[in-house]
Structures are given as structure tokens and as C-alpha cells.
Amino acid sequence: MSQTTIDPRSLRAPPRRPLRLSWSDERVRAIVWQVLVVGIIGTIVWWLWSNTVHNLEVRRIATGFGFLGREAGLPIAENLIPYSPTDTYFRALLIGLLNTLKVAVVGIVLATIFGTLIGIARLSKNWLLSKIAGVYIEVIRDLPLLLQLLFWYAILQGLPGPRQALHPVGGVFLSNRGLKLPWIEWQDAHSYALLAFALGALFTWFYRRDAIRKRILDGRPRPVWPVALGCLLVLPVAIWAAAGAPWTVDWPELRGFNFRGGLNMSPEYFALLLGLTTYTAGFIAEIVRAGILAVPHGQWEAAQALGLRSGQVLKQVVLPQALRVIIPPMTSQYLNITKNSSLAVAIGYQDIVSIANTTLNQTGQAIEGIAIIMLVYLSISLSISLFMNWYNAKIALVER
Amino acid sequence: MPQFGLFLKRALGMAALGLTLALPGHAQAQQAAPANTIDAVRGRGQLVCGVNTGLAGFAQPDSQGVWRGFDVDYCRAVSAAVFGDPNKVRYVPTTPQVRFTALQSGEVDLLSRNTTWTLSRDTALGLDFAATNFFDGQGFMVRSSLGLKSAKELEGATICVQPGTTTEQNLADWARANRIRFTPVVIERLEEIVAAFISGRCDAFTTDVSGLAATRSAQQKPDDYLILPEVISKEPLALGVRQGDARFADIVRWTHFLLLSAEEFGINQANIDQMANDPRPEVQRMLGRNGELGKMLGLDNLWAVNVIKAVGNYAEIFDRHLKPIGIQRGPNALWTTTGGLQYSPPFR
Numbered sequence: 152m153s154q155t156t157i158d159p160r161s162l163r164a165p166p167r168r169p170l171r172l173s174w175s176d177e178r179v180r181a182i183v184w185q186v187l188v189v190g191i192i193g194t195i196v197w198w199l200w201s202n203t204v205h206n207l208e209v210r211r212i213a214t215g216f217g218f219l220g221r222e223a224g225l226p227i228a229e230n231l232i233p234y235s236p237t238d239t240y241f242r243a244l245l246i247g248l249l250n251t252l253k254v255a256v257v258g259i260v261l262a263t264i265f266g267t268l269i270g271i272a273r274l275s276k277n278w279l280l281s282k283i284a285g286v287y288i289e290v291i292r293d294l295p296l297l298l299q300l301l302f303w304y305a306i307l308q309g310l311p312g313p314r315q316a317l318h319p320v321g322g323v324f325l326s327n328r329g330l331k332l333p334w335i336e337w338q339d340a341h342s343y344a345l346l347a348f349a350l351g352a353l354f355t356w357f358y359r360r361d362a363i364r365k366r367i368l369d370g371r372p373r374p375v376w377p378v379a380l381g382c383l384l385v386l387p388v389a390i391w392a393a394a395g396a397p398w399t400v401d402w403p404e405l406r407g408f409n410f411r412g413g414l415n416m417s418p419e420y421f422a423l424l425l426g427l428t429t430y431t432a433g434f435i436a437e438i439v440r441a442g443i444l445a446v447p448h449g450q451w452e453a454a455q456a457l458g459l460r461s462g463q464v465l466k467q468v469v470l471p472q473a474l475r476v477i478i479p480p481m482t483s484q485y486l487n488i489t490k491n492s493s494l495a496v497a498i499g500y501q502d503i504v505s506i507a508n509t510t511l512n513q514t515g516q517a518i519e520g521i522a523i524i525m526l527v528y529l530s531i532s533l534s535i536s537l538f539m540n541w542y543n544a545k546i547a548l549v550e551r
Numbered sequence: 552m553p554q555f556g557l558f559l560k561r562a563l564g565m566a567a568l569g570l571t572l573a574l575p576g577h578a579q580a581q582q583a584a585p586a587n588t589i590d591a592v593r594g595r596g597q598l599v600c601g602v603n604t605g606l607a608g609f610a611q612p613d614s615q616g617v618w619r620g621f622d623v624d625y626c627r628a629v630s631a632a633v634f635g636d637p638n639k640v641r642y643v644p645t646t647p648q649v650r651f652t653a654l655q656s657g658e659v660d661l662l663s664r665n666t667t668w669t670l671s672r673d674t675a676l677g678l679d680f681a682a683t684n685f686f687d688g689q690g691f692m693v694r695s696s697l698g699l700k701s702a703k704e705l706e707g708a709t710i711c712v713q714p715g716t717t718t719e720q721n722l723a724d725w726a727r728a729n730r731i732r733f734t735p736v737v738i739e740r741l742e743e744i745v746a747a748f749i750s751g752r753c754d755a756f757t758t759d760v761s762g763l764a765a766t767r768s769a770q771q772k773p774d775d776y777l778i779l780p781e782v783i784s785k786e787p788l789a790l791g792v793r794q795g796d797a798r799f800a801d802i803v804r805w806t807h808f809l810l811l812s813a814e815e816f817g818i819n820q821a822n823i824d825q826m827a828n829d830p831r832p833e834v835q836r837m838l839g840r841n842g843e844l845g846k847m848l849g850l851d852n853l854w855a856v857n858v859i860k861a862v863g864n865y866a867e868i869f870d871r872h873l874k875p876i877g878i879q880r881g882p883n884a885l886w887t888t889t890g891g892l893q894y895s896p897p898f899r
Contacts, residue, residue: 209795210794212655213674224719224723225714226712226722226726226733226735227735228735228736309750327751327752328752407706409708496739497743498738505714508714509714509719509737511652512651515671517652
């Protein structure tokens with residue numbers, strides 16, 4: 152591009168006019184208006200701010216973020232990183248943030264999978280399948296989410312107590328204390344194996360991209376699966392075996408009031424995840440359906456004329472085009488899942504809102520507490536938007 | 552967006568506080584400004600009272616939707632003191648988490664809802680406690696079928712607790728001191744945390760003993776539940792007003808003392824009219840026959856007569872609401888008669 156000569160028209164600037172201090176000068180008018188608007192907004196913000204500070208002082212309400220370093224003293228049921236009530240408010244809020252992310256991220260993944268499957272089922276030629284999907288979407292979308300959450304939570308509370316827990320297979324217990332699963336005792340060897348798996352997945356992805364690029368050049372197919380097998384299975388297992396192959400299963404067992412050991416999924420988390428996933432999947436299903444229907448019928452016919460099987464038609468021809476329609480509204484749904492997770496307070500899952508509410512209640516610093524909640528949701532939402540916009544730009548039709 | 556409504560409602564509530572604090576000319580802000588709650592109440596012709604969302608014995612709407620209970624009678628008493636009429640009250644049900652914000656922002660004038668008086672609340676929260684009208688302590692309730700004798704046996708238990716309360720912090724402190732590990736289940740609404748306990752989601756439910764007794768009495772089979780003997784904290788439940796409003800705090804405080812003194816001198820709803828002729832000087836001063844004690848509070852000189860006529864004395868309020876649900880006077884007996892903690896300074 153640098154070799155081409157620059158279009159001389161783009162270098163031609165409009166003739167410079169001297170700035171006249173007159174109302175008839177367009178630029179003077181523009182400057183005056185802008186200064187005026189910025190000044191008014193600035194004055195309002197300053198006025199609100201100074202009044203707030205003054206009123207807080209008059210009421211002797213403590214201000215500032217100094218409370219973040221104080222001992223929180225509030226118990227939290229679920230924590231991804233170690234926490235005890237002697238830790239600070241800052242750490243308690245961090246636990247809340249992680250709990251919000253835990254439900255939002257898992258919810259987004261599950262809702263995308265279920266939503267896509269239901270959306271495709273809705274378009275199925277199988278009458279029963281398409282009607283079931285249709286009824287599901289209508290029912291789920293029409294009921295308020297809060298109601299659905301309380302419904303799921305009530306159902307989970309109706310499960311038998313820990314001593315009469317449902318026990319379908321060895322080591323799995325389902326009771327009103329949640330779902331208990333056996334889990335391996337985590338050791339360093341497992342971390343190394345997991346790291347190898349992650350690196351292997353990255354390598355496989357690059358290898359596959361390269362294989363496709365080369366295939367486009369010379370037409371020879373290069374199978375990806377041997378590399379995938381090696382990187383994703385053989386290497387991690389080999390590393391795990393080399394580290395001594397530790398394998399101790401941590402079985403949940405009833406001791407005292409509750410189950411000890413194993414992996415636990417609390418009814419609060421489960422109800423919230425179930426509610427968010429099923430609810431959002433209904434919306435995603437409709438977005439997927441709309442996206443697929445937006446692909447012109449000629450594309451289907453052309454793909455079939457090339458002799459592609461129906462699965463291939465969907466995967467190779469229709470979905471890549473449908474994605475361009477699907478991604479922008481999907482971003483909204485992902486943002487909705489994240490924000491709707493704040494309904495957790497109603498069913499006792501300790502997310503950021505729950506913990507920030509308790510914090511502001513104990514410290515009395517409502518403005519700071521709400522500021523923290525706003526900051527957290529704004530950061531998460533902007534991150535999702537940025538990522539989805541990047542992805543959208545990446546898959547957008549490149550016009551040549 | 553409807554599904555976002557709950558969060559929005561909370562956020563708006565909190566934002567309302569921010570706005571109230573931000574706007575000086577705003578009507579609410581004027582109510583909230585110190586030293587003139589009483590003028591705002593008189594101007595409005597109504598006392599706005601923050602009460603519990605529904606706790607048997609303390610504050611609960613009856614079958615006609617009329618609020619009744621121990622805390623409610625304190626709202627009625629203050630209304631009778633100010634207006635001479637106990638019914639000029641609007642009740643605002645408040646959860647533990649919003650109660651202080653509601654008071655700070657001027658949404659309510661008086662908090663009469665099982666609120667523990669602590670140092671940090673008295674200072675950093677921008678509120679004052681006028682008087683302790685109920686001395687309580689935190690306990691545990693379990694299902695009788697568990698066969699527990701002591702709270703020390705709760706190792707490994709799941710415990711239901713309302714967030715944003717001193718209860719929650721006491722529980723954490725007590726568990727640490729006694730090396731007891733537990734899993735908390737925290738739900739804000741009282742009805743829902745009780746439902747979680749009743750359904751078996753938790754092994755134990757912890758709150759003030761009075762609250763446990765109230766919850767237990769409201770169940771179909773109260774005998775299925777047992778309140779364990781340990782009382783792990785001091786919970787002086789006090790009447791809260793905004794900080795820096797001494798005039799209104801005085802009125803609330805002396806209304807409470809009036810109820811105690813009336814019990815002490817044997818003045819009750821039935822004999823209040825005859826008591827006006829009682830020769831004892833303190834009774835004469837209290838009931839406005841002699842001196843100007845009412846005027847000193849900025850009230851009608853017959854304020855005491857109005858209060859007793861409306862709600863009776865402390866013992867009458869206690870017996871009407873708390874005795875039926877199985878709460879004994881205990882520390883809430885009068886010091887002057889049975890050596891309890893309730894004590895009124897002299898009406899002089």
C-alpha cells in the first residue's frame with residue numbers, strides 16, 4: 152500500500168479563515184456552546200458532591216474507604232480462595248466478586264450450549280422436538296426470573312435431609328445440603344498435569360489453524376487428531392505418572408450433621424445456576440434461531456448441491472454466517488446473566504451484592520458500598536463487551 | 552428490565568440516600584436535617600416508624616392488617632406523646648440491611664425494630680440510641696429430634712442467620728472462640744430464612760432469644776423445636792433516632808421512662824383517670840397535675856396521660872404481646888421491684 156501514490160485530493164485543506172469574534176462565526180458559536188454545557192454539567196456535579204460531603208459531615212456518617220482494611224467478622228459459606236471471618240472487608244468483597252464470577256462464567260457457558268441446542272431443536276423437522284423446544288422457550292421467557300429462582304430453591308429445599316440423602320451411585324449424595332461428589336485429593340502432580348493440558352490445548356489450536364491454512368494452499372488434508380490426542384491426553388497423563396501417579400479419592404461421608412469431604416455444590420449456588428441457565432437459554436435459543444433463519448435459503452441449497460451432509464451444511468456453511476447475526480444480541484444476554492446473578496441475595500447465595508450489602512450495613516457507608524457494587528458490575532460488563540466486540544470484529548464478513 | 556428489578560430496587564434505595572444527602576433543598580433532606588425531626592413530624596401530622604418486616608410479638612400485621620406488637624406499641628406511645636393520638640403513625644417494614652439507611656435518609660423518623668445498641672452503630676452510622684426497651688441475648692434453636700443439649704454440640708452444623716446483623720458477627724466470634732466449624736446460610740428476609748430452617752436446610756437457626764421464641768410460637772408444632780440454653784451475647788435492643796437530634800431523642804427516651812415509671816407507681820390503662828388524684832408528688836408531676844414536665848419536653852403537659860391511655864404501662868405492653876409467645880420478664884423486670892435491668896430516672 153505504501154507504494155501507491157497518495158490521492159492529492161486528501162491533502163487539499165479548506166482555505167483557512169481568520170477567527171472572527173462574532174456570533175455569526177460558526178466556530179465561535181460552537182466554542183461558546185461547548186464551554187457553556189461543560190460548565191453547567193461541572194457546576195451540577197460539584198454542587199451535588201459538595202452537598203453530599205457537607206450533609207455526611209453534619210450527620211456524622213463516616214466516609215472513605217478506610218473500612219476495607221478492617222476485620223469483616225462476617226461468615227461466608229462458599230469461597231474459592233481461603234477465607235475466615237477474621238479477614239478484612241476487602242477480602243470478603245473479593246470472595247463476593249469471585250462468587251459472582253463463578254456463577255456468571257459457568258452460567259454463560261452452560262446457557263450458550265443449551266440455548267444453541269434448543270434453538271436448533273426449534274428448527275428441527277421433527278414435529279415433537281420442535282414443539283417441545285417452542286413450549287420451553289415460551290414458558291421460560293414469560294415467567295419472571297426471581298420467581299423461577301425461588302421455585303428452584305424451594306424444590307431443592309424439599310430434598311430429604313443429609314441422613315436420608317438420595318444415593319444413586321456410590322459416593323454421590325443428593326440432599327437439602329446440596330450435591331456431594333467424590334473428588335480426588337488435589338496434589339502438585341494434578342496441577343502439573345492440568346498445566347500440561349492447558350498448554351496442549353493451546354498448541355493443538357495453533358496446529359489446527361496451521362493445518363487448515365496449509366490445506367487451503369495445497370488441498371491435502373492433515374489430520375489433527377493424532378496431535379490432539381498426544382497433547383491433550385498422553386502428555387498430561389505421562390506427567391502425572393512421572394510425578395508418582397497420586398490417586399486418592401476423597402469420598403464424601405456423613406459425619407455429625409453434614410457430609411465431610413468430597414466436592415460440594417450448595418443448593419443456593421445450584422438453584423441460582425439452574426435458574427440463570429434455563430432462563431437465559433430460552434432467550435439464546437431464539438437468537439440462534441433468528442441467526443440461522445437469517446442465512447438465505449439459497450445458501451442451504453447451494454451447500455446441499457455441493458453434496459455436503461446436513462451436519463456439514465450446518466457446521467461449515469450456515470453457522471459461520473449465522474454467527475455474524477447472533478453475536479451482537481448474544482453479548483446482551485451475557486451481560487444479562489452477569490447482572491441477573493445479583494438476584495442471588497433473594498436465595499442466600501453470597502455474591503458481591505450480598506456481601507457489599509452486609510458490609511455497608513455494618514459500616515454504615517452506603518455510598519461507598521454502592522460505589523463498589525457499581526464498579527464491579529461495570530468492570531465485568533465492560534470486559535464482556537470488549538471481548539465480544541473483538542470476537543464480533545474477528546468473525547465479521549471481511550469485505551474486499 | 553423486570554428480572555433486574557430486585558437489584559434495581561435496592562440500588563435505587565441506596566441511590567435515594569445518596570440523593571437525599573446530595574440535595575439540600577429536597578423535602579426529605581429537610582426532615583433529615585438534625586434537630587428538627589419533631590417539627591417535621593408535626594408538620595406532616597404523622598410519625599413514620601421503622602418496624603420489623605413481621606416478627607410475632609414485636610411487629611406483625613393482624614388479620615385486619617393493623618400492625619400490632621411490642622415495638623409497634625412504642626411507635627403508638629410516641630405518637631400519643633406528640634399528637635395525643637396513638638394512631639397517627641405510618642409503619643414502614645424494614646429488613647436488617649435497609650433499616651439504618653432508612654433512618655439516615657429520613658425515610659423513617661424512629662427505628663423501633665429489634666436493633667442492638669453497639670458502639671460502632673452509635674458513632675459511625677449517624678444514629679443515636681434513645682433507650683433500651685428490651686434486654687435480649689442471642690441463642691440457638693434446633694429441631695428437638697436432633698437430641699441436642701448444648702450449642703457446643705453444633706460442630707460441623709449448617710446454621711441459618713440473617714445477614715447484616717450483630718447476630719451474624721456474634722456467631723462468627725462465638726464459633727471461633729469455641730473452635731466450632733459451621734456453614735452459614737444467609738438470607739435477608741425473615742420469612743425466607745425461617746422457611747429454610749423449617750425445611751431442614753439448616754440444622755440450627757440463630758437470632759435473639761426473643762426472636763427464636765416468637766418464631767417457635769408461630770410454628771404449627773412448637774414442641775418440635777428446642778431453644779438451646781446458651782445465650783452467647785448481650786443484645787440490648789434499643790430505639791434508634793438520627794444522630795444530633797437531641798429534642799426528638801429526649802421525647803423518645805422519656806416516653807420509655809414514662810412507661811417504666813407508670814408500672815413502678817401502679818398506673819395503668821384502667822386506673823389512669825383516678826390516678827390523676829393520687830397524692831404522691833412524683834405521680835402528680837408525671838401526669839401533669841403539678842409542674843411543667845411535659846412543656847420541658849416540648850409536648851402537651853398531659854402527654855403522659857395520653858400515652859398511658861393509649862398503650863398502658865411497660866408491664867401491660869409486655870404482657871399483651873410477649874407473654875403469650877412464652878417470653879419471661881427476666882432481665883426486663885423493673886429494678887425497683889424485682890431487681891431487673893429496667894430503671895427509670897426520676898420525673899422531677
